[in-house]
Amino acid sequence: MSTRHPDSGTPEIGPEQLQVLEDYLGYLLYQRGRSENTVRAYESDLRSLLGYLAGRSAAGLDQVRIEHLRGWLGHLQDAGLGRTSMARKISAAKNFFAWTLREKLLDEDPALRLQAPKKERRLPQVLQPSQVERLLRDIKIPQPVARAESGGAADLPSEREAAVAVRNQVIGEILYASGLRISELVTLDVADVDFERRALRVLGKGNKERMVPFGLPAQRALQLWLDHARPVLATDASDRALLLGVRGGRLNVRQARDVIAKALHKLGDTAASGPHALRHTVATHLLDGGADLRAVQEFLGHSSLATTQLYTHVSVDRLRQSYRQAHPRA
Template identity: 65%
Template sequence: MVMKQESASKQTAGPSAKFSEPVADYLEYLQRERGRSENTLRAYDVDLRNLGQFLKERAADPALKQVSVDMLRDWLAYLHESDVSRTTLARRISAVKNFFAWALKHELIEADPALRLAAPKKERRLPHVLQPSQIDRLLSDETVASEGTSNVNGDEDEQVNDPKSLAIQCRDKVIAELLYASGLRISELVALDIADVDFERRTLRVLGKGNKERVVPFGKPAERVIIDWIRSHRRILASESAGDALLVGVRGSRLNVRQAREVIATALRLLGDTSASGPHALRHTVATHLLDGGADLRAVQEFLGHASLATTQLYTHVSVDRLRQSYRQAHPRA
């Protein structure tokens, strides 16, 4: 397993084998039996390695059975002193609690030292949401910037009509249009194959978190740019390593999450009048726009692929403009 090999290769610079080996087994369990994504596995690996390194340096490198609740509390104190954010702290506590619960179930430990760890309450921030006029500008030809254009050789004037530059620009429009049209997570977007696109029904077959499949719609603007990309531009970038990937990077293989994220981050910076900074802002935006337009909350939950309705309810916050409009229309003394 890749994650297990990676953990083993880093033992000299990180936790000892007494801690890293059961962690590697745990990550393999999450991958094979729970179907966790690579991003989730990577996050768990980072969080558990952080604890393992602390135990190695500060607690005489105990075996897993010797880890106590006091050791874990010392680790939390260390994180607090390091000014770790509340969100990161909550995530690391969750990772550690899940790991030790698994270790207890598999009889690697006799008692769970993480059972009484309390995670801080997460900061409940409303997501950044773009206005419809900002979405129109974001999806215009002038705003959707290319993360790969600067890698194309030649003068800027020549790049305007360069086939590779045009292909990258078309691909970037597909990224932006699909993220807003279908509310996909960035990892779901880059995982799409051409066969996942149903042009007759204008839907996408999406494999979401926990390997749960769902079907989501997209509109005519997205359909136009996808067809243009597949018919005229994809072949310019794609190599054999791309396989059936819908989106392709400048080196010819499947587009990765980092490249796709940078495309949207650049486009949002070019807007200049929003604090939104990444592709998740488009997911927040389409959810809010659907609810503002009268969509049913459970339909939006299915659309986004949320396991819990409570997660979707975050988007039911009312924008200031909508609140003012409703107030003027409904309040007798407005």
Template identity: 65%
Template structure:
């Protein structure tokens, strides 16, 4: 069967209305909207290619079940499958509420249980290496002129290196999501209290602290290096890319992925690993669970409780290694 280029307007137009509703009335983030769009387009494409491209009202329970069987045959991950089912169920619930369908064809769809994986957590020694401040090498006086020229030519690279230190320090110091980090403006920083004003998921604002090491690299970045990279298009953005505008999520992810890979002894691979790590370290240090929930901006305490399992696992491991009758 010939594949089309995409779902027709019969399906894509109500999906567009639904996404607009999520953005305007529910305050969903751009990342969430993109995920919903991809998942609903997947269903729309299937209906177009395999079910005769029905209008929304003519979509049946069997069509949706056939789509679900198609997903299973595609051997996608449990997480992706659960997300797609959730997106479709929420969409049809909205459509029913707004009388776009007479009955909900996705009502009885059951999502698979998500795999509950414990997050990768860096050890304190790994964090120290990741955030270590390398000392500048001592140069031979006879090569001073050559070194001066090299420094002039490499000033942009030094600025980028300083910015990357800010990224790593702030992700660990404040447990920010990567999207929250790149959205920070200089005005969001209170240096007197050493806090950040963060706009999190659902446009919920919170204030989180950061420590003296992060303060040092932020001040160094703002005073000496940011102006080397920033152009007028950066506005008040704290972090900027090499082209001078606000740093985006993809670029920031690459910075952390490269830094973690350079450690050579961890399977942690992305910025969320630092968020997991600071949460676990706080709980290991005796922080209150609800305080950590507020710190991370979790809507549900159950999400924060995942990190207690990491701490308990560490306790069990230490117990087996140290207790004479373990």
């Protein structure tokens, strides 16, 4: 993990600060079990902070004061940074300086009184059941491609293209059936599929393992994939990975996200733009169907019930139904 590439135009961070940053990132990765994506985000935020401090005569961490940190936030705000991004950077700074205090690298925490802006509470984009049906129907259709030898005319899909279409169907079915995060989906191995119990063994945030159920449509798609389509794409690089890319290696987050993003774009009647929309959708549909809030929390792998409660605000239909049933003057 490199921290030796300062942003263009940013004052160079001193070697002592770089070493502290390197140690902290190692702590996040190896002791706290944070994902590589999370650690990279922390590195970016903290490099921004340390670069700013280096240009304000506060390169030494023991010289940093709350005024320097507020100046950094003002600099970010002037650059047009959004409220959510600001809150993330403040969180990164507070966690970093709290760690330096615990490690006795500092005598006091300059970020202790640093306040994060209130996050905007946005309701997630949720698909209607009819939209989900269309998405899952269209995502499994192989796309014919133009071939040079046929003069540019569209041929029938090849065996590999048909296999990719089955894989895409599995991506859509699992995301909607089980509400997985996209990072959880791509880390699944073949052995994580329990057909007998119709469940997936999922390793979520903080390395917490949970069993998540899936339905008959997802089971059929998985069986078709494992029995017929996966062997078409599999190579020596496939190892135990459940989902594969076109070259046979484990499917990565970007590739899986592109599959869903394209499918959502093709729908044409939704503002939803990424795979998290399916996670939002399944949570809302479960609650609409009467599922217990804590059961949905466990299903999604949320550490806090407050995160799950957001979905109770999504469905106006569910609110109206409860109102009609419970209110004496409805």
